Amino acid sequence: MPAVRYRDLADRAEGESSAEIVTRVERAREIQLERFKGTKVHCNAHMAPRQIRKFCEPDAGGHRLLEVVTEKLGFSARAYTRILKVARTIADLEGTESIREQHIAEAIQYRSLDRKTF
Secondary structure (H helix, E strand, O other), X not given: OOOOOHHHHHOOOOOOOHHHHHXXXXXXXXXXXXXXXXXXXXXXXXXXXXXXXXHOOEOHHHHHHHHHHHHHHOOOHHHHHHHHHXXXXXXXXXXXXXXXXXXXXHHHHHHHHXXXXX
């Protein structure tokens, strides 16, 4: 994963307001409700394997990143599917249809943090 530039870490610009974040989360939830309309699933976290294959297809860079990281960090099949689900949610929060390499990278970072904590 690429290193974060110092300039980005030291940036003093204000981030999103709480109201903007709430709006973005609500939009992502609406996307998920529409995606799973007519099923018992109501959010990405509860997707079945068939739905993961249908809705969580990363771009070519995302596939390569997943392959490298899965081999280097020894992720299980369960961890792999969780990463895809989280990446789908990150893409939803951005309002993008496709899962890109940066969504996969962010999801992997969250998974790595989770592994260190437990």
